[in-house]
Amino acid sequence: MSNWKDAEFGAGHDHIFLGAAHEENERRTWMVIALCSAMMVAEIVGGSLFGSLALVADGLHMSTHAGAMLIAALAYTYARKHATDSRFVFGTGKLGDLAGFTSAIVLAMIALLIAYEAVSRFFSPVPIHFDEAIPIAVVGLLVNLASVWLLSGDHHGHSHGHSHGHGHVHGSGDDRAHEDESKHIFAGGAFAVSIFEDGVPPVFRITPETGKSKLTPDTVSATTIRPGGSRQTYSFADRGEYLESEEEIPEPHAFTVLVRLPDGEHEVEFVEHEHGHGEALATSMRDHNIRSAYVHVIADAAVSVLAIIGLLLARAFGWVWMDPLAGVIGALVIANWSWGLMRDTGGILLDMNPDRRLAESVRHVIEDGGDTVLDLHVWRVGPGHMSAVVSVATNEVERSPSFYHSALKRFKGLSHITVEVNRVGALA
Template structure:
């Protein structure tokens, strides 16, 4: 078994800094937004503050996951704590969906009983929210497709920026028209955005935590491409799972054409390793069959 230092060019130092800046900016804004929401009685601001608070928790959990993933393997945890990145990604999704329930309940109640609000204050505070969330999202833009936790953080922050934009529009409309029911409508919009953004994240996280085949990889595709390598007859007993949100593993039996020399078997091993790495499978253990030797090929 070969352990590749394969992190999809994720740089721990840069990510740590991105998480810390994101947590700091959003943490300060949560305090301001919650205070403004309480002062004005705006449910839209309070629900968005709650959503932002869950994002702060999400960013914090994701940072903890990255630090745990860097702990080297030991005799008890032979993959280290890499799986924690998947469990934390799932926990983040669950936290957001719980927050949605609370927002939805209060929004329906407020829709039936609208209260007068200071639309100008709501719009100004939400405008600050657009800036905070956009800056925070940009910190994760480059790496968002390389890891599930980073993708989750990025999606949350972009959703927050869109929600804040909706709140600005609602605040201005309330200021000039007195349509105070818009406050509850924006809260319901917040809820829809969160559910839309979180559902896919939760499905991905749940599949990986159940050792399902990671997105973008199929057993059929791996077998098909392996059979194209000269000397490989077939792959079977194939198992593919995620070790972390950035690393995948595979075990399989490889049927190799009979009569190959030792050098040719080495070439097959090399080609298979190259193929699997290109499919983002960085930990592979292969057992060979029907060759001139009964030895296992492990890498």
């Protein structure tokens, strides 16, 4: 290997890696702050005027609620205003994760305080003014539900299923391909060509779409042609309602397929779009800042529900211990959510790779073209934005960093790529 290198470090492009819904989430968070602040002022003023200590206490609690939201809102505003600041080497996309990690610590402290207060009341019960406490808890729940509604949507990062944009099939009731996930061939009948990987290694399936169409394994084959020119031929077995390839399909699933049928060859193409599977995709896309705000209001709503149940049972049956018990349960729920948020945001702040399959797909794209990946790092730089640094060894003189940039453009979530090219043999 020669010691000559050709590298491209991404000069001439921006490093804005904010989430797609950044400004919308920022507005939502400020709206929740306004709601909580209004409620806080109303409770403190009302409690002071009418001599209700419980109302004042809940108003002060609402101030901590607004303070937690303020962390998220300021993170959004600061990240947006400094998105083009060159001092941030990879942009401000991770600021939301830092805010989420901070909020997780605040949630953990709140859980400890609630648990401490609840345990103390087990040993030293205090009189409960039910006629005041229950309406306040109900009002608090309504405010939390309104906050949940304001923050609702797909921005808080809960994953519902998978998202594959490259023709994968995840099985309907009869394991047949959905029409919009298949490639269609018309050759004396209609046939659907799909990639199936519902709980099994990915394989090709060819399914007749007209009742009179029938294929046999000895008259069918498929050959994939990848961007680097490498080919692989697949033979098929009869599975009854469809033919299935006997060989597995390696990632990435971006290639041209020559399907040989009795009437000749037919060409179809599978393109890799948003890459990621299940939780890996959700993690790479998730906005942890709005998630932290969402978790906070959900946790507060859960505590309000538990408090209302505990107060009603305590008043109806004299079970005074139900109120602190509800507090302990609420503390455990908040602690669990806090740990999940802390774990996810901490991993991103430490540059853990949330999508290993993306890294393997990047490796395959390069090595399928006959090159060798010497070093590869993939990490998240913002919601929906991944970055990659790759060192390649090649004996192809004409392959510059731009060649690999073009080859990796198919991965839409890969927003920042740095390539180092090492010539092997050519200049030795």
